[in-house]
Amino acid sequence: SAAVEPPDYLDERERKIFDTVKQELKPTKLEVQDISGGCGSMYALDIVSESFKGLPVIKQHRLVNKILGEEIKNWHGVQLKTKA
Amino acid sequence: MFSRTTISAVAGQALRPRRNPLLSPRFAALQRSFLSTETRQAIDKAVATAPVVLFMKGTPETPQCGFSRASIQILGLQGVDPQKFTAFNVLEDEELRSGIKEYSDWPTIPQLYVDKEFVGGTDIMMSMHQDGSLAKLLEDKEVLVAAEGSDASATSS
Secondary structure, eight states: OOOOOOOTTOOHHHHHHHHHHHHHHOOSEEEEEEOSTTSSSEEEEEEEOGGGTTOOHHHHHHHHHHHTHHHHHTOSEEEEEEEO | OOOOOOOOHHHHHHTSOOOOGGGSGGGHHHHHTOOOHHHHHHHHHHHTSSSEEEEESBOSSSBSSHHHHHHHHHHHHHTBOGGGEEEEEGGGOHHHHHHHHHHHTOOSSOEEEETTEEEEOHHHHHHHHHHSHHHHHHHHTTOBOOSTTOOOOSOOO
16 A cells, blocks of 8 residues: 655644654555644544554544544644544 | 533532642642542543433533534434433533543543443544434434424424
8 A cells, every 4th residue: 555645735733743643553545634724723634544444433533542642632623534 | 402401410519529639739730630539420420410411612502612513413413312411511610621531531522422431522423423323323222302293393383
């Protein structure tokens, strides 16, 4: 499966999140977007990864929460879309 | 949709623990990750007040956040029986707001509990709503308004 490359238009924080998720979950699809108007307080993540295989959606989300744990604590919110 | 927010007297009282020296500002850092036995027990009670429990921002009538509003809308569309539903407003209670995140090991609000089990937040409710698994869960738990004979609308001319 092809490795995902971070697009050019990610800002610094989006890029950091992208890299973290990429490293931990080796996704085949990954989209990270600041949806707080650039404030860095809310993000939408769309992740397709084999690491999710066999896991119910809630466990998939918990896995992402674990990986981004410290970051998420500083955010106002997060939107997750995950798929195996 | 829902005629009232039910906050049972028991849970309401339990959610405001007596003044505890560990809650003083000096222990603020400790407090953030410290789920006291009192708070845990209070949340245990809250989670058990009804078959369907939603920890949200604001009330079902007046949600204070788009995600909380979406969750209420979904539960309404699914036809959850108001008699079997309780909502807790975390904006009313800072200890609940941080406590429920520790308790559920989940970073965001709203949080849905069905039959005392954590189901998820808005994203999960949304996808379960779309793929039918939420309807199935709520049917299995028998928390929906009865289908027969309830076509009668509440409005009158």
